[in-house]
Amino acid sequence: MLVSMDKILNKAAKEGYGVVAPNVFNAETVEAAYKAAIEAKSPLIMDCAGILDLELISEVVRFFSKRYPEVTAALNLDHGKDYEVAVKAIRNGFTSIMVDRSTLPFEENVKQVAEVVKMAHAVGVSVESELGHVGQGVTYDNDRDAGLTNVDEAVDYINQTGVDCLAVSVGTAHGRYIGTPHIDFNRLAELKAKCSVPLVLHGGSSSGDDNLRKAVEIGITKVNIGTDLRTAGAIKVKENLVKAEFPNLAEIYADGTEGYKEMLKHYMMLFGCVNRERT
Numbered sequence: 001m002l003v004s005m006d007k008i009l010n011k012a013a014k015e016g017y018g019v020v021a022p023n024v025f026n027a028e029t030v031e032a033a034y035k036a037a038i039e040a041k042s043p044l045i046m047d048c049a050g051i052l053d054l055e056l057i058s059e060v061v062r063f064f065s066k067r068y069p070e071v072t073a074a075l076n077l078d079h080g081k082d083y084e085v086a087v088k089a090i091r092n093g094f095t096s097i098m099v100d101r102s103t104l105p106f107e108e109n110v111k112q113v114a115e116v117v118k119m120a121h122a123v124g125v126s127v128e129s130e131l132g133h134v135g136q137g138v139t140y141d142n143d144r145d146a147g148l149t150n151v152d153e154a155v156d157y158i159n160q161t162g163v164d165c166l167a168v169s170v171g172t173a174h175g176r177y178i179g180t181p182h183i184d185f186n187r188l189a190e191l192k193a194k195c196s197v198p199l200v201l202h203g204g205s206s207s208g209d210d211n212l213r214k215a216v217e218i219g220i221t222k223v224n225i226g227t228d229l230r231t232a233g234a235i236k237v238k239e240n241l242v243k244a245e246f247p248n249l250a251e252i253y254a255d256g257t258e259g260y261k262e263m264l265k266h267y268m269m270l271f272g273c274v275n276r277e278r279t
């Protein structure tokens with residue numbers, strides 16, 4: 001069953017566990033995500049970047065949603081950069097959108113996000129946005145502290161925009177780190193205490209299992225994972241490809257999705273979202 005993302009996150013926040021949001025980018029990764037959710041009896045949030053074929057991904061998600069109705073799932077636009085891509089995602093049946101205006105000044109961020117929230121809520125679609133800025137792992141050593149989320153601003157931001165969940169910057173970064181990830185758990189605890197909506201952590205990959213588990217325990221409800229899943233799939237392909245006498249594309253896809261699925265299940269277990277669904 002496809003639902004808006006806030007339904008999954010509000011339940012998780014109430015019951016105190018984290019939900020993994022894998023980045024999906026084709027039919028194989030959508031199927032792998034569904035299979036991981038079934039095997040782990042976990043809710044599922046699929047994050048899909050705006051540069052991908054949103055119509056195709058949405059059709060594939062609908063296909064698997066019908067095939068596996070027991071999975072409670074949401075399809076979320078990841079880092080929607082403009083109004084047009086938000087509308088496009090909603091027209092294609094996404095049940096949630098992320099509106100990323102995190103590089104704009106506070107007032108402009110509020111203004112643009114509030115406008116999208118009004119439109120999305122009118123059709124039952126939930127909205128995630130980002131305050132502070134989660135940067136890239138490759139520049140981590142230089143800009144780790146530049147975009148950390150201000151707690152008081154976050155409270156105002158939620159009130160003024162009406163967002164359903166908030167991505168916060170507490171020391172993670174997208175992709176692989178150059179440097180060691182250092183998470184500001186005190187800031188996260190303060191955000192959790194003062195913010196009225198579920199909190200989202202971008203840049204989960206390579207942040208370390210202990211760090212991520214602790215972040216979920218303190219108050220993160222959604223953890224985005226992309227790079228670690230793509231890497232796990234590619235490593236599985238590489239291992240089996242060197243052993244194959246006759247390389248076979250069908251086996252390459254199967255190996256890749258198996259590696260992706262197993263890593264996704266690892267994170268589902270780590271964040272306590274297994275056995276949360278009825279069978």
Ligand SMILES: [Zn+2]
Nearest residue numbers: 174202203224
């Ligand atoms: Zn992100």
